[in-house]
Structure formats: structure tokens, C-alpha cells
Amino acid sequence: MKPKENLYHNSLIExxxxxxxxxxxxxxxxxxxxLYPYQWNWDSAIxxxxxxxFDEARAWNExxxxxxxxxxxxxxxxxxxxxxSPDYFPNADVWNVPKKCxxxxxxxxxTSGISQPPVLATCVRKLQEAGKExxxxxxxxxxxxxxILKWHRWFWSARDPENTGLVSILxxxxxxMDNSPxxxxxLVRVPPTLNSSYKRQDTSxxxxxxxxxxxxxxRYLYLVEKLREKEYDSNxxxxxxxFRVIDIGLNSILQRSNLDLLALMDQFGMISECHELxxxxxxxxxxxxxxxxxxHEHFYNRDEISGELIRVSTSAxxxxxxxxxxxxxxxxxxxxxxxxxxxxxxxxxxxxxPFDTNYEPQRYWRGPIWPHVNWMISEGLKEYGHNELSKKIxxxxxxxxxxxxxxEYYHPLGESGFGGDSFSWTAAVYxxxxxTG
Ligand code: GLC
Numbered sequence: 001m002k003p004k005e006n007l008y009h010n011s012l013i014e015x016x017x018x019x020x021x022x023x024x025x026x027x028x029x030x031x032x033x034x035l036y037p038y039q040w041n042w043d044s045a046i047x048x049x050x051x052x053x054f055d056e057a058r059a060w061n062e063x064x065x066x067x068x069x070x071x072x073x074x075x076x077x078x079x080x081x082x083x084x085s086p087d088y089f090p091n092a093d094v095w096n097v098p099k100k101c102x103x104x105x106x107x108x109x110x111t112s113g114i115s116q117p118p119v120l121a122t123c124v125r126k127l128q129e130a131g132k133e134x135x136x137x138x139x140x141x142x143x144x145x146x147x148i149l150k151w152h153r154w155f156w157s158a159r160d161p162e163n164t165g166l167v168s169i170l171x172x173x174x175x176x177m178d179n180s181p182x183x184x185x186x187l188v189r190v191p192p193t194l195n196s197s198y199k200r201q202d203t204s205x206x207x208x209x210x211x212x213x214x215x216x217x218x219r220y221l222y223l224v225e226k227l228r229e230k231e232y233d234s235n236x237x238x239x240x241x242x243f244r245v246i247d248i249g250l251n252s253i254l255q256r257s258n259l260d261l262l263a264l265m266d267q268f269g270m271i272s273e274c275h276e277l278x279x280x281x282x283x284x285x286x287x288x289x290x291x292x293x294x295x296h297e298h299f300y301n302r303d304e305i306s307g308e309l310i311r312v313s314t315s316a317x318x319x320x321x322x323x324x325x326x327x328x329x330x331x332x333x334x335x336x337x338x339x340x341x342x343x344x345x346x347x348x349x350x351x352x353x354p355f356d357t358n359y360e361p362q363r364y365w366r367g368p369i370w371p372h373v374n375w376m377i378s379e380g381l382k383e384y385g386h387n388e389l390s391k392k393i394x395x396x397x398x399x400x401x402x403x404x405x406x407x408e409y410y411h412p413l414g415e416s417g418f419g420g421d422s423f424s425w426t427a428a429v430y431x432x433x434x435x436t437g
Contacts, residue, residue: 008434012402017054019406019427020047024058028065028082032408032420035205037085039066041078041116042176043425045123046372050428052127053435056135059127063120067147069111072103074154075232076118077111078173089201090224098231113224113232114174117250118155119376121148121257125264138268145264149273152261155254156280158234165280165287166246167254168304170237171223175247175316177351178220179212180365181358182245182301182312189242189305192218193225210362210418244304248291249316252323253376255284259324288325297333299326313337313353314365315373321380331384338389347396349377350412361411362418368409371397371429378433394433401430 023029028039029047036043044066051059069080081092092110102108124144128136136144159167169175172183198221202211212220223243230236262277291299293309299317300309318334320326326334338348346354351365351373360366374397381390400410400417406426407417 008398009402012430013434015406016050016427016430019422020050020424022422023424025082027058027061028080029062029424031425032423034087035202035420037088039069039080039082041066041076041080042119042372045120046375046425047428049123049126050425050431052130053431056127056131060136063124063127063144066120067144069109070103070147070151071101071111071154073101073158074150074152075101075115075158076120076151076154078114078116078176079112081110081112087201089199090221094224094228096228101232113227114169114171115151115155116174117176117253118148118151118257119253121145121152121261121264122253124148125260128264141264142268142270145261145268145270146273148257148261149265149277152254152258152280161234163283165283165285166251166291166302168244169247169250170227170241170243172216172220172243175245175250177247177249177314177316177365179216179363180312180314180316181352181356182310182314182316183243184312184358185310186243186245186303186305187216187219190219190222191242193221195221195225206419211364242305245310246291246302246304247316248299248301249314249319251284251288251291252316252319252321252325255281255288255323255325256376258284285325288320291320292330297330298337299330299334312358313356315349315351315370315377318349318377319373319380321384322376324380324383326384331386335381335386335389342392346412347400347410347414348393349374351409354412361413362416364409364419367412368418369397369400369412370409371401371426375429375432394436398430398433401426406430 020029029044030037031040031043044062048059048062051062069077095112097111097113099105155167172178200217258277258281262274265273291302293300298313299320300311302309321334341354342348347369349369350367351370352359352367358366362368374393378390378393400414404417405421406423407421408419408423410417
């Protein structure tokens with residue numbers, strides 16, 4: 001690793017700026033060239049925070065562009081296809097979202113038909129707190145908050161119709177952690193697509209040892225076909241839909257965003273909206289107790305079809321720290337698990353526990369470290385007063401980036417970076433972490 005003083009090197013800060021500029025497509029940022037040629041939901045929220053360090057106006061544009069993809073029912077899709085990129089698979093034609101889903105039936109960008117972890121409200125609050133008053137006027141900010149609340153309401157109604165406090169995902173892509181081993185057992189119920197002629201583009205750009213397997217992709221595609229058949233309408237998607245999971249990562253991020261949205265709306269005196277948010281925050285807080293496994297002293301995801309906890313330890317299982325959802329004892333247990341991993345020379349935080357049989361240090365979400373997840377975990381630890389561990393995660397992330405470059409994900413032994421390079425949210429996280437110190 002490089003010596004510490006190089007971590008905040010001006011040339012690296014400059015490089016981070018250039019990456020965001022390079023990936024700018026006129027108001028929105030693609031995650032990286034070719035591999036991901038559109039606007040992705042949680043990537044963009046994180047990128048906006050990166051932009052904010054050197055161009056506040058551009059940061060707010062990122063958010064405006066993202067919200068252009070919002071559906072009439074409030075859903076904010078995981079991909080906004082602002083322009084066509086025919087090589088990408090699955091593109092807008094594959095999702096084939098019916099016109100009636102869009103708010104403006106005439107002028108709207110094409111989108112995917114599922115959502116992604118809703119970190120946007122948290123990012124908007126960070127922008128507002130750190131920004132100049134002139135960067136956005138309060139009536140627009142209020143409108144942005146209302147749009148985000150509409151999105152969160154969609155999660156509560158479409159993905160938690162029984163009002164349990166926990167929302168489900170219907171596709172691994174919705175977790176943002178596509179091929180996490182946490183989904184393996186649930187994916188067994190999903191048959192492969194019958195479409196044998198589709199062509200994945202990712203493995204022609206990135207070594208297949210760093211990407212999801214074909215058998216997983218075939219199932220991802222089957223789920224898209226099923227959702228498309230039902231026109232993405234939660235009333236038509238039956239209870240026997242083959243993939244239904246409580247993703248602890250997404251639920252933690254949603255809780256954190258609800259707290260941040262509450263703080264923003266409180267400033268505007270939006271009393272009934274604040275009341276609604278508080279109720280939901282309480283409900284989720286109670287429901288989270290069910291995701292804690294006292295025997296293993298660990299939070300887990302839950303399969304909604306079997307009703308069982310999914311006892312696979314992943315980085316998402318530490319996101320309740322970010323959502324402020326853990327009690328003191330649970331926080332101590334999580335800290336001690338992370339410290340154990342670190343004692344064994346693993347950099348923090350591998351996306352899958354290095355002691356899990358499914359751990360693969362270079363395959364996407366099955367082991368590598370992802371900088372934006374580190375940012376969320378380190379934020380959570382700081383808020384619980386675990387400053388040392390929080391700082392360690394920040395420093396290790398900066399070291400990885402400064403030593404290996406702006407990759408999509410990294411080997412937990414710090415040997416190499418993988419996936420796409422000149423990666424936008426890695427650049428954004430570098431800027432955020434440099435500032436945090
Ligand atoms: C992959 C990641 C997802 C991310 C997207 C664009 O699909 O799993 O989290 O949003 O790439 O970077």
C-alpha cells in the first residue's frame with residue numbers, strides 16, 4: 001500500500017473529477033463506459049455526492065435526470081435509458097415497459113421495470129446540508145422530497161402490501177448486489193429462461209471469472225420475462241411469484257432514507273408527511289428484530305416464500321448500522337465480526353464473509369469489496385460512536401483506490417481491482433471519503 005499522505009493526493013482528486021466528467025452524458029453519469037451505458041439509480045445518487053465536491057449545479061442535475069424516470073405509481077426504476085445503446089443487454093426493448101406506467105405518456109425516457117436500493121434521500125440531505133443556499137431553491141427541493149416520498153410509498157404498498165414494515169425484492173438486480181450468494185437458495189425455485197438466443201454483453205467486456213454465472217443470468221432473465229408478462233403491476237404479480245426476498249441491505253437503506261427524508265420535510269413544516277414517515281420508521285424498527293439471529297449473533301436476509309432467514313453473511317448484513325436499526329448489543333456483535341475478519345488480514349468489508357463456503361474473492365458480489373458499501377457501513381459505525389473502525393474502513397478504501405485505481409470492486413486481500421474501470425461511484429466515494437478524513 002502507498003504511504004498515507006498519498007491518499008488525498010491532488011492528482012487523485014483530479015482523476016476522480018475527470019472520471020465523473022468522462023462518464024457525464026449531458027446531465028447524468030453512466031457508471032462506466034460500454035459496460036453500463038445508461039443511468040443507474042443508486043449509482044447516480046452516490047455520483048451526485050461526488051459531483052457536489054466540485055460542481056454543485058451539476059450534482060442537482062444528476063438528481064433531476066434520475067427523477068425523470070419516475071413512474072406514475074412512484075416507482076423509480078433501476079435503469080433509465082436516456083439514449084439508445086443497442087449493444088447493451090437487457091436493453092429497453094427487453095424490459096418493454098408499457099406506456100401507461102409512465103407519468104408523462106408522451107415525453108419520457110425508457111426505463112427498466114424494477115427498482116434499486118433507495119439511497120437517494122440520504123444523498124439529497126447530504127447535498128443540502130453541505131451546499132450553498134443558492135444551488136437549489138426550496139420549492140424545487142420540496143418537490144424533489146415529494147417525489148422521493150412517492151417512491152418510498154411505492155415500496156411500502158407494492159412490496160409490503162400487508163404493512164409488515166419490511167419490503168420485498170422480486171429480482172436479485174433490485175438488491176443492487178446481483179449475484180450475492182444470499183440469493184442462491186431462493187434462485188433454485190426460478191427456472192431458466194427458454195430464450196437461448198440472447199447474448200450477454202458483460203462477459204465480452206470483462207473476464208467471466210469476475211461476473212455472474214450463465215445459470216444465474218438465465219434465471220435473471222426468466223424473472224424479467226415474468227414481470228414483463230404482468231406489466232410490472234403488483235396487483236397482477238401473484239403470491240406464487242418464484243423470487244420474493246426481504247433484502248436487509250435495501251430495507252436498511254430505505255430506513256436511513258426515511259430518516260433523512262423526515263429531517264428534510266420537517267424543515268419545510270410538512271406535518272402530515274412527517275407523521276406518515278415516523279409511523280413507517282417505527283414499524284420497520286420493530287420488524288427488524290425478526291431479522292436478527294440470536295444464535296449466530298448476526299442480521300440476515302429472509303426468504304419470503306419459505307419464511308426462513310438466509311444464513312449467509314454478506315456486507316448487506318452490516319447495513320442496519322447505516323439504517324440506525326441495531327441496538328447496542330447488536331452493534332457490538334457486528335463490530336466484533338468485522339474485527340475478526342480484519343484480524344485474519346482481510347481488508348474491510350468483503351461483500352461475502354471470507355469464511356463462508358461461497359466466498360469468491362474476485363467474483364462480483366461474492367467476495368470483493370465495493371467502495372460505496374464501505375461508505376455506508378463506515379457512516380453507520382461513526383453514528384454509533386465506533387470511530388476507530390469507521391475510520392479504518394474509510395482509510396482502507398482510500399488506500400485501495402489510490403494503490404489500484406478507480407475500479408468497480410476490489411480483492412479483499414488488496415491484490416487487485418476488478419470489473420469496470422474509471423468507475424463513477426468509486427470516483428465519487430473517493431471524493432466523499434477524502435473530505436470525511
Ligand atoms: C451492477 C451492480 C449494481 C450497479 C450496476 C451499475 O449491476 O450490481 O449494483 O448499480 O452494476 O453500476
